[in-house]
Amino acid sequence: MKLAEEMNKMAELEEKYAIKLDKDFRGWGNPAVDSLIETIALDSKKHAILYRTAAYLVEGKSLSIIDIQYEALEKSLKTHIETEEKMIKNVKELASKVENEGAKKILMEIYGDEVRHHPFMKNLLKLVIKGETITEEDVFNLVFRDLPTHGAPGPMFE
Structure with missing residues (x-):
């Protein structure tokens, strides 16, 4: 196979x-x-x-996309990154106020996901702004360098 x-x-x-x-x-x-x-x-x-x-x-x-797709993706990624920055701040503040340990662990799991996704999104945006074909190496770096625990259980499950 x-x-x-x-x-x-x-x-x-x-x-x-x-x-x-x-x-x-x-x-x-x-x-x-x-x-x-x-x-x-x-x-x-x-x-x-x-x-x-x-x-x-x-x-x-091929991983290439056309110019109009780059523009739409760039706009969407910028918005997502801005929103994610707010979410990182807000969920951390919220978790600091919660006394229930189960709820706090869930909120910190969300925080961890947001923190792990942030560099991935920023580097994907850099590739899009670069305006070149996204290469296999670029994707490899996004998944394995910038998002090393992608899909892995976080501290909530340790």
Whole structure:
């Protein structure tokens, strides 16, 4: 089996797992438990997308986008980065006010996600502003240099 096929198979498994998890545990009557299970399912969906992206790269497909796409992506990324900066500040302040340890851990998990995503978004924006084709090396650096724990459980689960 080719490497890309293996990655696509992993993507399918992640998608099936997300659907099964959602089906098996939806509506247990506790909104907090339902929400936490949903976040695990969303992570599996995210992993499926990342597997498909990795397969795309392994197949040697082009990562180039047209100028109008660059402009739209640049605008969207700038807005997202500004919003994320506010969210990082706000969630940290909110967590400092919360006494419930479970709620505090959840808020700090959100904070950790935002902090991990921030360099990824900034570097993706630099690539977009650069106005060149995004290379396989650029994507590799975004995923492995700028977002080293992407998809990994954070401190909440240690």
